[in-house]
Amino acid sequence: MTFERKTLLPVSILAALLLCSCSSTTKKEDITEPTEEAVRYEISSFDELPSSDSQDWATALSAFKVSCRSVGKKADWKDVCFKAQSTDSSEAESFFKNNFTPWQISTQVIGKQTGTVYSKSDKGLMTGYYEPMLKVSSVRTAKHTIPILSTPDDLIIVDLASLYPKLKGMRLRGKIEGRKLVPYDSRAQIIKRHDLDKNAIAWSSDPVAVFFLQIQGSGRLQTEDGKMIRVGFDDQNGHPYKAVGSWLVEKGYLKRHELSMQNIRAWAFQNPDKVDTLLNQNPSFVFFKPREADNADEGPIGAQGLPLTPKASVAVDRKYIPLGTPLLVSVSQSSPALEFVRPVVAQDTGGAIKGPIRFDYFWGFGDEAGSQAGRQKSSVSAWLLLPKGVRPN
Known part of the structure; x- marks a missing residue:
């Protein structure tokens, strides 16, 4: 049947x-x-x-x-x-x-x-995806300049289903300019906005690590004093996700069969002057919120509002x-x-x-899970x- x-x-x-x-x-x-x-x-x-x-x-x-x-x-x-x-x-x-x-x-x-x-x-x-851990600072320093942001106050979310029931599950995200609701800032625009520094949960020295944290949607942040902060997806800027690997292939920096999280990281390490251009190929930007866990070994919270189970x-x-x-x-x-x-x-x-x-x-x-996730693109x-x-x- x-x-x-x-x-x-x-x-x-x-x-x-x-x-x-x-x-x-x-x-x-x-x-x-x-x-x-x-x-x-x-x-x-x-x-x-x-x-x-x-x-x-x-x-x-x-x-x-x-x-x-x-x-x-x-x-x-x-x-x-x-x-x-x-x-x-x-x-x-x-x-x-x-x-x-x-x-x-x-x-x-x-x-x-x-x-x-x-x-x-x-x-x-x-x-595949995983829960990474990032070494961070609780405050901005000369080395730690990349914020891991909570959701800004100027991000407006419109639930279209309230007006059009057939559009259940669809939402608009934007900000107010004058009397108009306009698209919210892209990744390239957000990273230039220092007025959002007040929304920083922590600060990283590695823009690529923060980028992959956003792709995973959750992670653990270890501060300089050993404190562990678990963060999870809270919202997104409304721009569609675009895989940065396509740009690397188009430019001839990597072959399509070479695309993996590990190879993208390696390329970024070897080409620090091109990192911002690479990451900005994806206009999507994820905002986080701290999450409490009853058990330190418990998985991150998924969309069901419940902890995830590794490999299940x-x-x-x-x-x-x-x-x-x-x-x-x-x-x-x-x-x-x-x-x-x-x-x-x-x-x-x-x-x-x-x-x-x-x-x-x-x-x-952790790293082993990240190694497996970064290489998976399966039928x-x-x-x-x-x-x-x-x-x-």
């Missing part, structure tokens, strides 16, 4: 599909009509799915129990969350297989006028996948080699995570795991 949901096809999703070895062989010039994307959820069985290790199921169960603090309040999830709380980690795999039904996610690009299927794929893109939490586009939903993902890439099948839980979102088969995999905290297949009797929306 297959369920479909159709939406207009954003360019970002089409690009991701093309980058991920989709099965379509249709050339763009062959399409002579407007298209839309149909998201398909096809019922499957666990016998048809690739297998995963028992420890991965146990880790996913721990993450799901966390998510049940939220989704367990919903009627469709109440019973399965109740069962989860009394399930031991050794029974994790059987818990999921006895209480959930897998639904494979796929997409089709369809002609709006003729209904022609121009392309179809069950493959998508998975990248993913960021999703909640337009397609509700937060708190378990999934099974099958991941592979050749350079560097990476392959795994793991159950995960949708517990976060991200500015670049757009589309039904587009995920960001949370590797955890992925995915199955929603829904409580038995529940169908995809």
